[in-house]
Amino acid sequence: MRAFTLPLLLSLALAGTHAHAQSYNQISFNVENTKTIANDELTATLTKSADNANAKTLANTLNTTANKALAIAQKYPNVKVTTGRHHTYPRYDNKGKINGFTGSSSINIQSQNFEEASELIAELQGFMTLSSLDFGVSEATQKAVENELKAQTIQKFTDEAKTISTAFGASDYRIIKVDLNNAGGRFSVSPVMGYATAAAPESSVATQSYEGGESRLNYEAQGVIELVK
Incomplete structure (x- = not known):
């Protein structure tokens, strides 16, 4: 056993020295x-918010607005338009009872043609609100x-x-x-x-x-x- 121990220790010592020299x-x-x-590139979001005592009527209003926006967007082939978030939640009175509903629907715009995007945004702002506008x-x-x-x-x-x-x-x-x-x-x-x-x-x-x-x-x-x- 002793005959093999010393060479092994020497080998490990040399290996350590070599590693140190390599990083020196x-x-x-x-x-x-x-x-x-x-x-x-331009990105924008337009939103329609509405209130109504009836949830179904509110949903119809929001859906009609989104469909109208998408139809108008067909006139602008260089602008990409997609549907965004859609939220509807109840509104409560001071007694904790539901007295109506509030909702919102949005569409997203993306385009490298700033002129067409600007025209579309202006047209949609006739019945929607510009929520965000970014450039990248x-x-x-x-x-x-x-x-x-x-x-x-x-x-x-x-x-x-x-x-x-x-x-x-x-x-x-x-x-x-x-x-x-x-x-x-x-x-x-x-x-x-x-x-x-x-x-x-x-x-x-x-x-x-x-x-x-x-x-x-x-x-x-x-x-x-x-x-x-």
Whole structure:
């Protein structure tokens, strides 16, 4: 037993020394690329709220409004319109008895054609309320920019690795580990909404011109290199 113990201990000691030496010349760092691009997609939600003593009558009112909105949207082929949330709940008097019902129905709008979307929103505001309006980067644009930033970030990481190894007097370097990520995604800048571009009759809402603002897309590389002396 003793004849095998010493070589085994020696082997473990050498392995520990080798592992320590491997990590001795390792350096971790990160690089990041950022690009600011114009928001090219609009999303909006319009809502109809109503009250009625009869739940069935209320439901008919909300359904009729939603159907009317979807029918009007057919005139705008470059705008995607989908039905949103639908809520109905009882209303109580001070004695805890039901004395009516309150409900709401919404539709969602998504489009890269700001002009058509603006016209549709203005038309729907004749009988619905604009609940939210946001601007962002479309999925296709985000993917294209992300691929561009990824290639630039990888090149930037490689250049930085060369600079670091040269500064430390190394003849070369080895990449031990690299993590690529989109650094938290996008950070939208508040959009600027323009004034009405056209007068409208009293019974309708004036069309607005929209400026979507900008977003910053980030991409980051975090890694570890080992200096080769």
